[in-house]
Amino acid sequence: MELYYTFSVLIVLASFFAYLNLRFLKLPGTIGIMIIAMLVSVGIRLLGDSYFPATTKHFFDLIKQFDFNEILMGAMLNFLLFAGALHVNMADLKEQKVPIMIYSTVSVVLSALIISMILYYVAPFLGIKIPYIFCLVFGTLISPTDPIVVLGVLKEAKVPKRIETKIVGESLFNDGVAVVMFAVVLKMATDPTFDATFSSITWLFIKEGIGGLLLGAVFGFTASRVMKKVDDYKVSVLITLSIVTGGFLVAQALHVSSPLAMVVAGLIIGNYGKKVAMSEVTKDYLGKFWELIDEILNAVLFLFIGFELLLLPDLNKQLLTGFVAIFIVLFSRLTSIVLPWKFFDIFKFFGIKSAYNKGSLMVLVWGGIRGGVSIALVLSMPEGEYKNLLLEVTYIVVLFSIVVQGLTVGKLAKRVLEKE
DSSP states (O other): OHHHHHHHHHHHHHHHHHHHIIIIIOOOHHHHHHHHHHHHHHHIIIIIHHHOHHHHHHHHHHHHTOOHHHHIIIIIHHHHHHHHHHTSOHHHHHHTHHHHHHHTTHHHHHHHHHHHHHHHHHGGGGTOOOOHHHHHHHHHHHSSOOHHHHHHHHHHHTOOHHHHHHHHHHHHHHHHHHHHHHHHHHHHHHOTTOOOOHHHHHHHHIIIIIHHHHHHHHHHHHHHHHHHHHOOHHHHHHHHHHHHHHHHHHHHHHTOOHHHHHHHHHHHIIIIIHHHHOOHHHHHHHHHHHHHHHHHHHHHHHHHHHHGGGGOSOGGGGHHHHHHHHHHHHHHHHHHHHHHHHHHHHHGGGTOOOOOOHHHHHHHHHTOOOOHHHHHHHHTSOSOTTHHHHHHHHHHHHHHIIIIIHHHHHHHHHHHHHHO
């Protein structure tokens, strides 16, 4: 009953905020919901105890009982990644497979290192003493672009398809790399018994990453073959639901990356499965079902992000640090994208080239939006001296990224297209 009550409250609030946004703010749906949730959070913190103490306490207790990390990383992320990958054209990704692979691996690692080094040397000037290892923890959790937010924002910003595919392709795959990297760095920071050798770290990356890719391929091809035998839209929807829900449990049991597994399964079913196993009716129903799931969960996710403001102890303390961190993160994003792009000139001899021109790179840099994944990762940290600091700075960077970058990336893309 408690779960039903909680879910009911979230759906009611999400639908009400979505109506208010569509009626008055007229912002992209997910961003509008988040902003309204933030305004409500500010109002509760300023006026709640004075005017509605009982209601405020009840609402605080409701928000506190959510394990945001478990809800997002353990449940919502798998649904949203599968739904997003289901609608991505594999042929478009194949054309840029090498750049996408590099941007989703090398660029993520490079970004984390740049952020950690700059923050370590800048922090003392801001009156903060923080060990380098925790600067690296921040670098790993804030470096990945959030595939959920990127997919939602780019769709609503009406970014041209060819540019959207480039950004989404990188964003879909960098998540698995970043989560593994964060787990390793966090273990190094909090577990003195952890033996962080090159071989142990490499094996962890191979097991989580390659294992997730292989598991997703098995799920995708198996589901496609099964659906081909029946071609019924009701059964097909149930099969895809079982892939996401049961697939997560299998990935957890095998200790491989469930986000990567869901991305690969979604890509295979959305391309190979639709081609060989589905009639037009099944394609239509399946596409609309997962589009609706995507919209509902995105609304709830952005509602979560807005209400996370209630859980921050004192955001005012870290405003300057957060403001500086915004520029550090943007600089690292620019550097980690431009440097690999320059190296593509070397690979032209082998027939490997990038279709990312300067305009596309500008959109790729600005479209690297951070979101709920970064907040979920920082919340997963054990309680300690630096958790609140990193949580508050992460929240400020995520807010800027979603609101400012999210609301302007569409205009930037259109301006870039006009000049091409």
